[in-house]
Amino acid sequence: MRYARILLTGVLVALVVVPAAAQDDETGDEAPVKAEDAKVVAASVMPIVERLAGSDEDAEWQPLREGDTLGRTTVLRTGLGGQAVLQVADRGHITVESGTKVALDELVMAGEMLNVRMGLKYGTMDAQLPHAAGRSDMKVDTPVATLATRGCGMRVGFSGDLGLRFCANESTWDTRTNFGRMFLNAGECTDGALTPAIFITVAGRNTDAGDPHGGLTNLEQRNLLWHGGGRGIINFTGGRDEDTTLCSGSSRSGHSEENSRENGYETKP
């Protein structure tokens, strides 16, 4: 019994230590990429826009002016009618709309990669950092969700009464909340409840052509969307792959395309 316990402990230790050591070996060969702050300039400012530079407690809010350079950990807030357009290096621009508070936690160039980390407390912002200008990795934290992508164009807003509203203009966005996750393609929108983009699109139609869902409840619509109508016993239990919903064209796992064909979904190239 005692030998068995020692043996079991040894196996567990080996399972933990060996992969970690192997990972160290793999990463040890790569040359470290030098990271430096990206140059962020206030290209256009419509008052009132203020910035809080640094993380010191005694830091004071100062008005933002055109041509000002923003450093790491800068907080911006705009008043009624205020707007700021920030030029991010040579990659694109970020627009902070009226009545918004946003924190620029990190805007760093790591080689050719632009890493952006931002936090949106309230209001609306618009980021256009297109793929064509270079690779970028963007992450935006909101009170209810975290949005992330590589190479991006998007518009996100959060308000206290309507919650999150997020539209992707470019690339596939990984949208995570406390209770779910959704991949959002270019041209699609969702909200804090991760409502599928197809429902948002239907909701935005100008004409009201009656009930487009034939009397189905939201839960039934979502169930049908995710699990399909079922084909007898074989697909009755669903078979939806997380990466092959209508809202995501990306394939995170190798077998997702195959599964999507089985389930009747099309995976975009």
Add this chain to the structure above:
Amino acid sequence: MPTQQPRCTRRLATGVAALTMALTIGLVGCAPRKPSTITGGETAAVDGDNSAAFLDRVADAKSVTLNDAVTGMCLLTGAEAGGDFATRVRLLRGREVLAGGAVDATAPVTRGQLAYMVYQAADVPGGVILTLTGPSERYCLRELQYRGMMTDGLANTPVSGMEYVAVLTRAKTYMQTGHIRRNRSRLYGGGMAAP
């Protein structure tokens, strides 16, 4: 017998006149007018000269006081937002942004009061009822809900800081552009402002 017909007609006419008078009094208002007392009139405006600081501070409030709501309306309309509460109230009443009646600087503003102020300040065109009867908290709220500027809910509930900031920003956008970006939908109870 020939004298009965005029008597009946006279009685009928009297009845109709009395009924008309009763209806007129009921509609036009014999109800006692609310006293227009201002409580806490000396309360000063906070961040009245800076809308960015004002929104930032109000966003953290659990419920918005009437003092802050009045300051926000002054900022929205471009009026002088400094000074004490009584001065700002008189200023907004002069512009018909704030309704008559008693006001308390420390009392939480309700959604109905906010809707009334935004409707008047932004000069939103109303529907049939609003056109016929004039602005009221109830129908201003319904109008703003229809237009996607405010969410569904009752008129007598207090307004949270984040909600106030969102509504104020939408009102400013409406005043600048003349429209609100929104998606009307059953999913969102009739209206949802886009980011």
